[in-house]
Amino acid sequence: SQQGxxxxxxxxxxxxxxxxxxxxxxxxxxxxxWYRQNSGRGLVHLILIRSNEREKHSGRLRVTLDxxxxxxxxxxxxxxxxxxxxYFCATDEGGYQKVTFGTGTKLQVIP
Amino acid sequence: DVKVTQSSRYLxxxxxxxxxxxxxxxxxxxxxxWYRQDPxxxxxxxxxxxxxxxxxxxxxxxGYSVSREKKERFSLILESAxxxxxxxxxxxxxGGANEAFFGQGTRLTVV
Numbered sequence: 356s357q358q359g360x361x362x363x364x365x366x367x368x369x370x371x372x373x374x375x376x377x378x379x380x381x382x383x384x385x386x387x388x389w390y391r392q393n394s395g396r397g398l399v400h401l402i403l404i405r406s407n408e409r410e411k412h413s414g415r416l417r418v419t420l421d422x423x424x425x426x427x428x429x430x431x432x433x434x435x436x437x438x439x440x441x442y443f444c445a446t447d448e449g450g451y452q453k454v455t456f457g458t459g460t461k462l463q464v465i466p
Numbered sequence: 467d468v469k470v471t472q473s474s475r476y477l478x479x480x481x482x483x484x485x486x487x488x489x490x491x492x493x494x495x496x497x498x499x500w501y502r503q504d505p506x507x508x509x510x511x512x513x514x515x516x517x518x519x520x521x522x523x524x525x526x527x528x529g530y531s532v533s534r535e536k537k538e539r540f541s542l543i544l545e546s547a548x549x550x551x552x553x554x555x556x557x558x559x560x561g562g563a564n565e566a567f568f569g570q571g572t573r574l575t576v577v
Contacts, residue, residue, distance in 0.1 A: 396571060397569050398556070398558075400565035400567070452560055452562065452563055453511070454499065456501070456508050
């Protein structure tokens with residue numbers, strides 16, 4: 356079964372606005388990752404946050420992790436049309452570095 | 467530059483055919499994964515491998531098998547293709563507890 360569930364399933368915003376996506380997961384994790392997928396392509400890694408970290412930044416991305424609530428959020432600030440894509444959270448569990456993904460949030464940024 | 471290469475971008479096969487999807491990586495990563503992606507279901511893990519000749523079932527292994535004879539190559543085999551295996555197939559690799567790298571995906575249609 357899938358570990359992560361993203362919320363919302365779809366999000367439409369104007370260019371320049373902030374976009375927030377949430378991810379909930381079920382079991383204890385080693386780390387949580389966010390990926391981006393442009394239409395019909397492979398996934399690209401955005402950011403990884405380890406279970407002992409609470410917040411991480413990378414450029415316009417901010418990720419938070421709350422292990423007590425088993426949830427994470429991805430904030431994209433000052434969004435651009437080029438940010439239009441699907442965003443997935445992924446969790447790492449078990450000794451084999453098995454990675455399982457959520458169902459994704461489809462983000463549309465309107466110019 | 468990191469490279470994960472899937473043998474085909476698009477593939478059309480007939481019901482009952484044996485289908486091989488190949489994935490090659492040049493990063494010397496121990497872990498390799500096969501996922502399928504369907505609308506609304508996100509990425510679901512089919513099989514993964516943590517070493518040569520080693521494999522573990524993912525969440526949806528039925529109808530699939532895998533082979534990893536060399537570290538850089540991980541093959542997904544559809545023993546007898548069926549129409550419900552029409553999907554996007556994504557290969558990924560991972561070195562330790564770090565980010566995963568994806569191939570460009572193979573869109574398989576079974577007719």
